Amino acid sequence: MGEHKLLTEHFGTEGLQTLAVYERVGGYQGLREALSRFTPETLIDEVKASGLRGRGGAGFPTGTKWGFLPKDVFPRYLCCNADESEPGCFKDRALIDENPHQLIEGLLIAAYALQVNTAFIYIRGEYHDQRLLLERCVEEARAAGHIGANVLGSGFSCDVIVHGGAGAYICGEETALIDSLEGYRGQPRLKPPFPALKGLYGKPTVVNNVETLSNLPHIVQRGGAWFKQLGTEKSAGTRLFCCSGHINRPGTYEIAMGTPIRELLEEECGGIWKDRSIKAFQPGGGSMQVLLPEHLDLPLDMDAVAQAGSSLGAGAMVFMDETTCMVNVSMRLVDFYHHESCGKCAPCREGTYFESDLMHRLEAGHLTLEELHTLADICDNMNGKCFCPLGDTATWFVMSAFKAFRDEFEAHCGAGACPVRTASAQLVTA
Amino acid sequence: MPLASDTVREITALRVRYPQPRSAILPCLWAVQNELGYLSAEGMEEVAAILDLAPSEVQAVSTFYSMYFAQPAGDHQLLICVNVSCALRGADAIVDHVQSRLGCPSGGTTGDGKFTWESTIECLGACGGAPAMQVNHHFHENLTPDRVDGLLERLRAEPRPSHANGQSVGHVAEALTVKAPSSGPHPPSAETPPAPNAEGPPADTGVSDPAFPAPELPLGEHTEMPGSRSKRSYTKRGSRSAPRKRPRPNAGDL
Numbered sequence: 001m002g003e004h005k006l007l008t009e010h011f012g013t014e015g016l017q018t019l020a021v022y023e024r025v026g027g028y029q030g031l032r033e034a035l036s037r038f039t040p041e042t043l044i045d046e047v048k049a050s051g052l053r054g055r056g057g058a059g060f061p062t063g064t065k066w067g068f069l070p071k072d073v074f075p076r077y078l079c080c081n082a083d084e085s086e087p088g089c090f091k092d093r094a095l096i097d098e099n100p101h102q103l104i105e106g107l108l109i110a111a112y113a114l115q116v117n118t119a120f121i122y123i124r125g126e127y128h129d130q131r132l133l134l135e136r137c138v139e140e141a142r143a144a145g146h147i148g149a150n151v152l153g154s155g156f157s158c159d160v161i162v163h164g165g166a167g168a169y170i171c172g173e174e175t176a177l178i179d180s181l182e183g184y185r186g187q188p189r190l191k192p193p194f195p196a197l198k199g200l201y202g203k204p205t206v207v208n209n210v211e212t213l214s215n216l217p218h219i220v221q222r223g224g225a226w227f228k229q230l231g232t233e234k235s236a237g238t239r240l241f242c243c244s245g246h247i248n249r250p251g252t253y254e255i256a257m258g259t260p261i262r263e264l265l266e267e268e269c270g271g272i273w274k275d276r277s278i279k280a281f282q283p284g285g286g287s288m289q290v291l292l293p294e295h296l297d298l299p300l301d302m303d304a305v306a307q308a309g310s311s312l313g314a315g316a317m318v319f320m321d322e323t324t325c326m327v328n329v330s331m332r333l334v335d336f337y338h339h340e341s342c343g344k345c346a347p348c349r350e351g352t353y354f355e356s357d358l359m360h361r362l363e364a365g366h367l368t369l370e371e372l373h374t375l376a377d378i379c380d381n382m383n384g385k386c387f388c389p390l391g392d393t394a395t396w397f398v399m400s401a402f403k404a405f406r407d408e409f410e411a412h413c414g415a416g417a418c419p420v421r422t423a424s425a426q427l428v429t430a
Numbered sequence: 431m432p433l434a435s436d437t438v439r440e441i442t443a444l445r446v447r448y449p450q451p452r453s454a455i456l457p458c459l460w461a462v463q464n465e466l467g468y469l470s471a472e473g474m475e476e477v478a479a480i481l482d483l484a485p486s487e488v489q490a491v492s493t494f495y496s497m498y499f500a501q502p503a504g505d506h507q508l509l510i511c512v513n514v515s516c517a518l519r520g521a522d523a524i525v526d527h528v529q530s531r532l533g534c535p536s537g538g539t540t541g542d543g544k545f546t547w548e549s550t551i552e553c554l555g556a557c558g559g560a561p562a563m564q565v566n567h568h569f570h571e572n573l574t575p576d577r578v579d580g581l582l583e584r585l586r587a588e589p590r591p592s593h594a595n596g597q598s599v600g601h602v603a604e605a606l607t608v609k610a611p612s613s614g615p616h617p618p619s620a621e622t623p624p625a626p627n628a629e630g631p632p633a634d635t636g637v638s639d640p641a642f643p644a645p646e647l648p649l650g651e652h653t654e655m656p657g658s659r660s661k662r663s664y665t666k667r668g669s670r671s672a673p674r675k676r677p678r679p680n681a682g683d684l
Contacts, residue, residue: 075449087513087553094558118449125497126509126554128567161447166456166495169552183452183481185494201450244515244557251558286514286553316557318515332514335551342494 004230004256006238007214011098017133019140022101028146030217034109035154038220043113047216050224051236056081056172056209057284057314059235059302066114068196069204077200078116079181079207080107082123082130083165083172087286087336088316091240092210094252096123096130099214100137104160106213108146109220111158114206118159122177125166134162169340173388174207175199176342187344188388211240211315231257235301239315243269246276246321255300262296265319276321280404284313286333287393289400290326309400325420326405327412330398331359337394348391351382355394365415372413376402433476437465441480451481455491459498467590468499496552504539504546505590509564512549515557524561525549527575531582544586566591 005011015021022028034043048063069076080103084092095103103121111119123131138160141147149157163181170176171186178200180186199205215237219227228236235257241264244250248270255264261283265271272278280290289310291298298304305312320329338352358375361367367375379395386392402409411419433441440461444454458481462473469492471485478485492498510528512521525536528547532540539546556562559571570581 084555085553088515088557089553090555090557093555124555125495126552126564126567129569163453164457164460166459167497167552168495180456181453182450183455183491185491242557244560245518250515250560282514318518318557320518324518328517329514332512332517332551336513336553339551 004238005254006218006230007095007102007211007240008098008252008254011094016099017101017137019101019137019144022099026221027101027217028105030220031105031108031112031146032152034112034220035152035156038113040113040115043109043220046224047113047219048224050219050227051234052212052215052219052227053235053302054209055211055215055239055315057086057287057311059312062208062212065196065208066110066206068194069114069206070197073204074115075118076114076116076204077206078107078111078114078119079174079177079200079205080119080121080210080213081172081174081177081207082121082127082210083169083177084127084210084314085124085169085172085340086314086316087333088242088244088282088318089285089314090242090244091252091315093127093130094240094242095210095214096127096134100134101141102214102217103210104134104137104141104147106216107160108151108158109216110206110208110213112151112156116206117157118161120181120200121160121162122171122181123162123164124171125164128164131162131164138162168342169336170342170388170390173390176388177207178205185342187342188390190387209314232299232301234303239300239312241300242316243319244317245281245319246273246278246324247271247319248273258299258301260296261298261300261317264300264317265296269317269319272319272321274321276323278319279322279324280320280326280401282310282316282318282320282397284311285316285318286336287311287389287396288313289396290404292404323420325363325418326401326408327359327363327420328418330401331356331363333397334359334394337390341390341394345387345391347382348386348388348394351378351386351391352394354378355382355398359398362409362412363418365412365417365419367413369410369413372409431470431472433462433473434465437461438476438480441477445481452483454481455483455488456495459488459492463498466502468502504543506545506585506588507564507566508545508547509554510547510549511552511554511556511560511562513551513553513557515553516560516562519560521549521561523575524563524573524578527578528582531579545582 010016010025013021013025038046044063044066047066052062053059054062082092082096107119107121121134123134138147145152147158147160151158165171165180168180168186170188171180173188174195175189175191176186178195179189181200195205195207197204230237238254238256240252240254242252243264247265253264253268255268278293280292282288283291283305291308291310295308298308300312302312334352334355338356341348341352343349355375355378358367358371379399383392383395408420441458444457445451448454458477459469462469462477466473474488474492475485478488508528510521510525512525529535532545532547534540536547536549554562554564556569556571561573562569562571563573565581565585
């Protein structure tokens with residue numbers, strides 16, 4: 001348990017972003033082995049056996065997702081989802097910054113398993129330097145014969161295109177990503193048909209997260225069975241957790257699944273800052289429900305956290321100390337979803353608008369108790385009724401915070417100012 | 431003003447980079463913005479012509495994405511994250527500091543055309559180094575007011591980054607001096623209830639409060655975005671995009 005380095009093993013090695021150094025530490029061995037030891041079918045079976053689940057938030061088993069592609073329909077496409085925009089999440093950026101070739105190798109392994117000849121990396125527009133780095137690495141790998149026609153002399157061909165977005169959280173949703181990649185406004189599509197049947201350009205498409213793909217070189221080299229024994233029965237492998245907020249050492253930590261959250265907080269993150277105590281935390285990024293100090297002993301396991309009423313999501317842990325105003329935090333998250341709503345469906349487009357309006361007035365202490373119930377009513381009219389998960393998740397944090405900190409929400413009503421700030425006078429520490 | 435030949439060459443090369451030319455819209459728009467500093471109507475028309483699309487289709491795409499500017503921006507662009515992780519570690523103090531130093535509200539440009547700055551609720555993915563901001567797309571983390579001052583001083587002495595066009599800074603500044611943000615900052619300063627001052631209305635609350643003059647927003651708009659989304663809607667019913675001129679291929683079964 002505890003820290004276990006797999007994806008981050010070589011982080012910090014000087015020059016790891018170059019092909020030469022990456023190959024010196026064993027890079028592209030996974031691709032070589034995949035091409036020589038496996039057929040596409042046995043490779044998919046190996047990934048299924050590894051128990052690898054998607055690291056983008058939903059946690060869907062990767063091998064199973066790959067298995068949905070219809071046989072004999074070509075061309076097919078593979079998209080790496082590097083549109084990381086979840087509040088609190090920055091692991092994909094770390095994986096690209098520190099070890100870009102690991103991602104490219106994983107992408108090529110997945111492309112081989114899926115028999116894809118054109119793979120895309122969709123990276124968010126804000127990651128400008130990361131996009132340039134990836135483009136440079138792709139060119140380097142192409143010059144070395146790892147990308148392009150006849151990869152490493154295997155007869156398999158694959159091109160990689162790095163595609164930069166331009167600022168839209170919704171493009172992390174896989175069908176919106178596909179829309180954006182096709183050159184449209186990035187709005188989600190109705191499912192079914194799922195992208196595995198009709199995705200990019202109407203062809204079978206797989207969308208995988210950066211971290212998911214970065215795991216593949218290790219699974220190929222050390223075997224699916226080895227990977228599966230890391231972590232817990234249903235959550236195999238390690239995971240990168242992005243820890244931020246009121247902690248002494250914010251950052252990205254790779255630890256085995258199943259480790260208690262308290263261990264992550266105390267040992268990796270150095271505990272809550274300024275000797276304060278913890279008030280609440282968010283285990284899965286901005287979308288996910290708030291958890292309380294009593295949940296700190298939960299293991300970092302997707303199912304255990306789900307049972308506690310939240311989700312590990314994309315692995316972003318935001319810790320909040322005792323001075324935090326939950327109304328203020330809720331307001332910011334609601335603002336975020338209001339800002340990012342794509343406008344396709346009414347419950348989300350209008351719901352986030354009213355949510356944001358009410359939260360701003362609540363935070364300023366100008367809401368009545370009755371209007372507080374309107375807020376709950378709006379959330380109820382959104383959750384589960386939106387076109388895509390963005391609208392649903394826009395209600396999850398605020399509703400869970402309302403439930404857990406009802407007193408605090410009610411104390412704001414008619415107070416004319418934030419009572420928590422008045423009490424602690426230093427909600428935000430400069 | 432037609433695009434420079436280098437930009438046209440870049441766009442033409444992007445056209446064949448993808449299985450379908452239309453996929454090149456976003457990178458083509460980046461090429462235009464890199465040259466001009468914003469997306470001009472003529473620039474988008476040229477992109478449309480090269481990609482064999484209707485100009486309205488390219489425009490409709492451009493207004494969806496928040497990083498494209500519809501108007502010229504300052505030489506240096508600052509984007510300050512105010513999402514939860516940054517806010518917990520003092521982002522609001524940074525926002526206040528930048529605002530007082532630059533003397534214009536979020537979304538605005540300084541009178542000399544040097545800086546355009548914005549506080550953004552969009553998480554920049556720098557929570558480990560909160561509070562953080564991006565300057566000309568580069569990350570700056572663990573900000574303090576002092577560090578911000580040093581950075582601003584350095585930037586003030588630097589010219590517009592290399593992708594600037596031949597336009598003189600004065601020309602851009604002239605175009606910008608009267609520019610106001612399309613809506614209030616987002617949020618203006620969430621720790622303190624927004625005061626009715628020159629910074630404009632607080633996000634989303636202007637409707638009910640007579641103390642804040644309603645901003646001149648296009649009909650049907652309620653999304654706060656600097657630049658790109660502040661354009662007038664094409665239809666009075668509130669659709670921000672022009673109607674599709676041609677059927678959309680391969681969009682999956684509806």
